[in-house]
Amino acid sequence: MSAYKSDLLRLLDERGYIHQQTDAEGLDALAQKQVVPGYVGFDATAPSLHVGNLVSIMLLRRLQQAGHKPVVVMGGGTTRIGDPTGKDEVRKMLTDDAIEGNIASIRTAFERFLKFGDGPTDAVMVNNHDWLGQLGYIEMLQKVGTHFTVNRMLSFDSVKLRLEREQPMTFLEFNYMILQGYDFRHLCQEMGVRLQMGGSDQWGNIVNGVELSRRMDAIEVFGLTTPLITKADGSKMGKSVSGAVWLNEAQLPNYDYWQFWRNTDDRDVGKFLRLFTDLPIDEIARLEALEGSDINEAKIALANAATALCRGEEAARSAEATAQQTFAGGGAGDDLPALSIGAEGLSLPAALTAIGFTQSNGEAKRKITEGAVKLDGEPVTDPATMVTVAPGQEVKLSLGKKRHGILTA
Template structure:
């Protein structure tokens, strides 16, 4: 761990948020002498963010905790182009209406985790479509084109790796890094923004912005990237058995969100407590040292802390209570996913997918064939089995030992 003098870099470092940084000495000095305005961009390509985005939101939370001002950039403009970083395929083109709907849907995730007010460190939420869509093509070329070389852009991973894999990179996507670089220039001019943060896959885009601000305005700005968050098994974070782990309640019930964190690998507990909670470091050191069955207590703390941060303390308490009731044998916790079938009932394979226990009907059929599905304790293997609850009856549908849902008429 590097020794920093500013609260900002020390906090980011001790929590495991730093991967790469431009001019750490100058940034450390600046963070000691003034309130820094820092931003992270989020492209609203879905109605909810997921836990892969949570790592970037936590960067902004740390900025605010260290006494600086965070800016959330909603990429209403950049999302019309699509970031090629880490992608093998061109993104689907989204309409203005869909983008506006997605932005409205995900705003609350930021309001839950950051403090928005009129103080010098109050967070701001800004849509880059406000300036990007006002730019004429010739105007953008004249303002930016002569400052960014194709030679340099081809060296960045977001472009080079795509070309190395012989995957198409459209001219539209190639312009993404130009637009993101221009964002940094606008934010520097209009808000005095000195720092851009993001995941490690954003390094090339961030460097472009740092260099463009220097060449156009003679302004020194800085960049910090966080490491790519992977699980102990090497898988990229953000996926569960049944799909993405969404931040929004309407995309993923609080109980399933809580369960994701409760079921992490033992080896990930300490790292995730540092990254995704505000627990004191000495308490985290104590928790990650637990062994055997005791590590489950640390996982419960992790699940409660992250769920309370993202969904609220009440949602975390309900989820923990539901887990206790479920694993005590009653299985009727009020926070479990549930649905009503109506008097005609429903096929069990369809119910598994509808309730989010499986990601597809194909997976549901495989799990049924494996004998992993139980209905009120009885193993069901036929995907066409018709589930018909009686009036007032609640049936418990289980996939393995840890995933449960309720079915009512």
């Protein structure tokens, strides 16, 4: 039994979201007394977030489910600097138009997970460029800079990593933690935000913001982080064989999104059902107890529920139907990724790379020689193979047992 009294922390604890908290008792008490506005920050470096961001998005969803107010903070300001956390290299600068376009695109995914509006527990999205962009440099140094010591800033892992590897860290990036701390204070002052959440790698940045509000305003705000979400094989959440698993359909087809969840390791099924779906806990307990080939029922339930949340019920149903046609019937379902190779055709390695099954032609050639590639169900082991498709016809391309696509003329 959880020791927490508030619906919020009981829900987060039950589903496995809690790693660190600045003051668990204080937050538990506050969540029983009032609606707690809480935020998570997201950079706008691409037109879509990916599955690696999903645990933070689900945190906001859980916050709303427990009767509190989610605040999505898009880093229109901090994206111009770049979060050095976990990064070896200086981030490339984006134009203002690119950042604004990315934010507009990212919002469409959030609208599936959260209810936006003007009500007390409705979600809102804000852009930190709206306030960071107004700060004068000297004003910032005077108001905020005095509360950060260089000694402390140098102790952060994000800084130490770069210094140890003798990778450059610009003065601009070094200031990221100050601006993120200021974000929390600003949101507390202007919107009553009392909670910042994020992944475990953001703990230092979150603590900075908690301390800044205490020092500048004598207000107690709270921080909560999730555990680092890794797969059973040790790899990071959010990556697949063919790259990032994007949340927006424009960056990743529905079938590929569904298939990512369907391919979950047996050992991860229960954890992912709790974190990434709304299925009831007792149903999850039943599913994760399945053994042998029966565990596939749990994986399909996970794929359907996770895809329905992100892409909609119709996308989930269509993807499952495609999978059944492809695997059970040996056919090719409607949702499989497709590639037009033109009348002149394409080399098999180039086709594998162009459809997204491999990262490079070199990797594709290795897979072909290993016997992992099939055309219309027949193994092909010669990397020099040219693929041609007659007009109006199609060829099914497969890599291993789980990646399938359609080649057309």
